[in-house]
Amino acid sequence: MMQFARVLVEIEISEDLPKTVQFLNEKGKLMEQLLEFEWLPTQCRGCKVYGHTERMCNRKQTETWRQRGRNGEVEAKQSTMEHVPFLEDKGVTSGAIDANTQSTAAMDLSESQEISQHQGQLTNASKQVDELARNSKDRSTSEWTTPKRVGQQQVYFTESHNILSWNVRGINKREKQISLSTFCFVNKIGLGALLETKLRGDKVGKMMSSFFIGWNYYSGSASEGRILLIWQHHVVSVDVLKESDQYVHVCVKEVKSNKLFCVTFVYGRNSIEGRLPLWVDLAELSFPAIPWLVAGDFNVVFEGTDRVGGRTITALEMEDAQKWRALGLVDELRSKGSHYTWTNKQANEDIIYTKLDRIFKNEEWLDLFPQAEAVFNWEMLSDHCYCIIKPGATVNCGIKPFRFFNMWTDHGSFKDTVMQSWSKPSKGVGLDRIVRKLSTLKKSKVDWFRYGDDDTVYFHACLKQRRAYNCITSVVTESGQLIEKFDDVVAHFVTHFQKIMGSKSSASVPIQHSCFSLGHRLTLDQ
Known part of the structure; x- marks a missing residue:
């Protein structure tokens, strides 16, 4: 059968x-x-x-x-x-090998292993000789070749699956379960938290086995019916560290990249007194050295502009949430899409929009995933927005060009730092030596920023935050098309400015080097 x-x-x-x-x-x-x-x-x-x-x-x-060889030397x-x-196992070689090769192929095993060990060294030595020959040839010519650096690959968040946080407002109906499964497949969800599922007992396992084939899940006794974790086991591995009726705290490890981070999925109570244990536990779950993400429906507003319609926001509503955020453990992840995440679905003047869902991260999260962003959008399955944390793709962005800022000259140690770097001995002749000195000077600038500021930690934290917010990860074209791939975004901007700037043209008049001797020139003191 x-x-x-x-x-x-x-x-x-x-x-x-x-x-x-x-x-x-x-x-x-x-x-x-x-x-x-x-x-x-x-x-x-x-x-x-x-x-x-x-x-x-x-x-x-x-x-x-x-x-x-004739002298008995081994070649x-x-x-x-x-x-x-x-x-070969029988000591017989192929007929395509000539007589000399046949005799050589019958050598003892120890000598063959010796040659194999030294083969890599001979290959490396040959490459070094070729490199020296090319350098010698370059020096003998009068042409100048500008040294180029190879851009380091900047890891954003590997192009794996996304992280989902969504208050689904009940998924007992079969049709809603099917739609949710399709949603996760289309949006490449690898790890997710479904909030307010209202699923208990065997209903959770039945839904997962029917519509989430290849997925693992966790529904604890404390958070049953409120928070359901789902993940694809071939994408990430998940270990539950702590849970309550308002959150589930897990450790996540990516299968392919072995990156490790923590995520806390939150579904807060709808009263001020009920949320007090949540703020206490979140304050104790601080991770100063591990990337940490806090996502979910907090059921509270953090700012006075988080509600449109309905009753006015009071200071008492925001007090506990603002105190927790003021601890400085996390700050909000860069987001796009809808600002408000919940609506009562009423008509006309009775409609209310409120921002209840938020995504927070610590500083270490930016070190590991500098291009991650949260996307809030509406879906008919719930009266809450879904939130997808999208990882950035692994791309080679090359090296940013060096920029000089005039404000550096106002610093007291600027001139001493420059002269100390410039006076160091350097190899090369002519322009080659100047390029090497400028490269050393730029490295001194990096060390100056790294160790010269009195408040180094705060300075670099602000720098990371600014870089994250200034990065363009997606663009919407005039026709409404969303472009998210890095190469396509770059091509779109290049094409746009090519239409404005025109086509490339070469200089019609060659540079007169004799002009450099005319007029005023900078001295070493200047």
Whole structure:
């Protein structure tokens, strides 16, 4: 009797086997199903061809052999030959090898290992000789080549799945569960907290096994029906550290990048007295050295502008929330989208909009995920906005150009720092030496900023915050299209300014170097 669905999947033999398949169910919803293979053919890890193992592969490989010279010296060489393992085991080589190669291939194992160990050193030495030859050739010519630095790769948050926080206001209905599953799939959710689920007992496991295949979940006794954690086990691993009826505090580790951080998902009570334990626990959950994110529905306003319509916000409502934020443990993550996150869905003058959902992070979060941002948008499934914390993609942004600010000259130690750096001995001749000195001077500027400010910690914290808010991670075009990929955002801005600035043109008059001797010139003291 067939106990599970069998699907015939036709793919190209050169492509990787699929792990999931997507399909539309009977309600027209897009679903994803994990695949399990009862049997797979043998595949060579070297040539990626099916039917044999890597040991039995007959493809060409690079073998290391040696040949004794007339003086008995050992010469290391490389030869490309047909690799026939079952013949080599019997001491027989391929017929494509000539007589000299056959005698050489029969050398003892110890000598072969010795040559292999020194092969890497010989290769590195050859590269150094080639580099010296190129440098010598460059010096003999009159052309000047500007030294270029290779940009370091700036890690933002690996392009993995997003983090979700959403007050769904009950998900007992099957139709709502299906829509929620589709939402998580479309928005690439890897870790999420569903608030006010109203699911208890076996209903949680039934929903997960039916519509969240391949997901793990946690519903504790203290937070049951209020906070439900879901995550894809192949994306992140989650350890629950502490929980109450108003929050669940977890440690998260990314599977691919092994990045470690903490997340506290919050669903606060709707009374001032009921939220008092929440503020006490959040104050004790401070992590000064670990990236920390606090997300959820706090059920309270933090500022006087967080409500439109209804009764006026009083100072008593905001007092506890503002005291907790004043501790300086976290500050709000950069966000976009809707400012207000809840509505009573009334009409005309009775409608009320309030900001109840927020995302906070500590300074270490910016060190690990400097480009992360929160997106608040409305969805028909709930009267609350959903919030998606989007990680930035790993891109190579290169190196920012050096900028000089006139205010630096007003600092008391500016001239001494410059002269101390400039007087250091430097290699090179002519412009090469000047470039090296300028590079050293810029490094001195970095050290000056790092150690010269009396309030270093606060200075760098403000700098990180400013960089995070000034970064453009997405743009909406005139046609309403949202562009979020880094390369596409850069291309959009370049194209826009090319239309304004015009096309590139070369200088019509060459530079007259004799002009440099005319007029006033800066002296060393200046």
